[in-house]
Amino acid sequence: MAHIESAKSPSSLTLSPRERLLRKINDESDLPTLGAAIAKVVEITSSGEDSVSKLAHFILADVGLTQKILRLSNTVQYRTTSGAAVTTISRSIFLLGFDTVKTSAMAMLLVDFFKDKAQAVSVRKELVRSLCASIIGREMSQRGRFPDGEEAAVAALFKNIGRVLVASFDHQLYSQIQKVSEGAESTSDEASLLLLGCSFERFGEMALQEWKIPDAIVQSMGPLANGEQKKVTHRNDWLKQVASFSDSLADLVMSGKHKSPGYANVLLKKFGKALEIDLKTMDAMLVRVEAETLQLAKSMNISLAMDNPELDELHHTSALPSEFLMKSEELVSAQESDRYPSGKPLNARDLLLAGVQDVTQMLASEDLRLSDLILLVLETLYTSMGFRFATVCLRDLASGRYVSRVAVGEKYADRQKGFGFPAKAEADLFHLSMSNNVDVMISDATVPKILTLLPLWHRELLPDARSFIILPLVIQKKPLGLFYADRTVTAEEGVPADETALIKTLKSQLLAAMMRGG
Incomplete structure (x- = not known):
């Protein structure tokens, strides 16, 4: 100037x-x-x-901008082709x-x-x-x-x-x-x-x-x-x-x-x-x-x-005249919905269901990229369940470690750099989840039995994590990595059976795509 x-x-x-x-x-x-x-x-x-991921990160960092993009995605101009409410920025980018x-x-x-x-x-x-x-x-x-x-x-x-x-x-x-x-x-x-x-x-x-x-x-x-x-x-x-x-x-x-x-x-x-x-x-x-x-x-x-x-x-x-349009249920976004004290939206089930529908539509697309699908599943978990940080951790054969590949949420860039651990099996919650292929959902991480299973790197990187989930990604008994997401407060409401089923469906959809992609 x-x-x-x-x-x-x-x-x-x-x-x-x-x-x-x-x-x-x-x-x-x-x-x-x-x-x-x-x-x-x-x-x-x-x-x-990673361009889609970068744009999604930028938008998700601004609640007001996130709401406006979602509102645009759900206007008649774009909804006529799908009929389903759009609840994630990843889906907005894919649709618009x-x-x-x-x-x-x-x-x-x-x-x-x-x-x-x-x-x-x-x-x-x-x-x-x-x-x-x-x-x-x-x-x-x-x-x-x-x-x-x-x-x-x-x-x-x-x-x-x-x-x-x-x-x-x-x-x-x-x-x-x-x-x-x-x-x-x-x-x-x-x-x-x-x-x-x-x-x-x-x-x-x-x-x-x-x-x-x-x-x-x-x-x-x-x-x-x-x-x-x-x-x-x-x-x-x-x-x-x-x-x-x-x-x-x-x-x-x-x-x-x-x-x-x-x-x-x-x-x-x-x-x-x-x-x-x-x-x-x-x-x-x-x-x-x-x-x-x-x-x-x-x-x-x-x-x-x-x-x-x-x-x-x-x-x-x-x-088009409104009477010609397919009617679809209006879905309040995660940013605008009422929440539990933990931050989890009260309509978590509906948001998860919308995410499953988004993933289904993306899987049917000829333009599908696995990186975009991973981001969509991660963002769905992050927004639907009200987490503060979420990441996908995948095994790196060259270094012999599990490292964070994609992350969203508060201070995601800094936390992504530190989120990683050796692939060699150890007696901690992360390895136990993958070796047994068991989804872990912790409502209160301060319970002594849980604390003893948390590895040192996790306690140092995320010392204020009070509730979290670990979703292992395992194909033919071979661990590929995991989803991780946490909050800074306990989640006394837990995860009911219908929400658990939808979370498992999201993971299954991604695993199917990973198998198809070789």
Whole structure:
């Protein structure tokens, strides 16, 4: 970001509007925190087997973000294909798609940060424009000819961040720019250049540079040459074209001009050949874009009716009539349900059953990856039973140890590093569980008989564990590893027979997949 003067600098009266606003954002906001969170999501790419796990970990670490993603997963837009309630982030990623969840998470981070500002109407309008543009960008990425095209959705999301920042931190300046651009022959860019000292896009570019967003995304916010765009050979140039097109089309949607005849003439003349898009394609895309914008905004509690009544109509026109949809039981998520004193949800059985259904559907998929299935089972146990930490520990032949492969929950990264023990049989609870292939469910770990069976490494790593489960993974009498999950309080309610049966079913489903996968 441009240099911001220190406290010893000249009076703010001598600063330009742009410098004054940059100082205000730097001094009065948590934007560095927001930027770090967004940069973390951007880092999570779809390459590598652990990308789904990393994204799930990031979302699960934020209860509010978890609830919003689950709410989005359970909207009509996505529920029509499955009919079953979605209760885990793993299933959300599998159902919505990795890129959809990644972009939605970034959009939700932006909305959570900016939505409560005093200038609610203006900020909400600009945020929804950003959301809409990101959805258009994702649609375009599916048509793109470049690898890792999902970055187009991220670029489109940030294309409007300059307007969001100005509306949030200097609403008077934002209103003046809007007034000048609407009441004269000047464009919005000309008005912002006159009153702000730079374009909205340039101002947003400065913020993204401060957030350490990748250069390809930052460069995509730059202006395009006037006139008809040509096909490009470099991916970064294509990202810039898609971001500009997506933002321009989102602007038409927000204003309602996309419903007017000939709405697309200017855009198609400029971008049609370069992005290989025609009117028929654009019309079909807008049906999906409008519906998803509505659903995404509703999942984030943004009301569109007062600012954008044309979008509210989509609830009646773009979605199937409710009487045609399969009815499914609404399931309260683990984060929102009532709980026992131990933290275990009262509806644990229903959540476990939903998890079994999720695993069944994933097993039937041609895109099944064992690592994704393991994460889904682990997350189901973690959320359904109200554990604070859960991990899957598998045998490593090279080191002759059982080591944690995946973990979720409180301080999962640090605890995962320390969770491991020798494969050589010892007389402790973990080896006894695997050698006898017995599921262990401990309600009170302080009982002397239990304490004597806990190995030293466990007592040192998790000294405050008061209730836990150990589920051995054994195939043909050969121990492969185990599931472990714990709480810091005793669980006097125990685990009734119906919940135990569902937990065993989850484990059996995973073992079947492991045998099938060789």
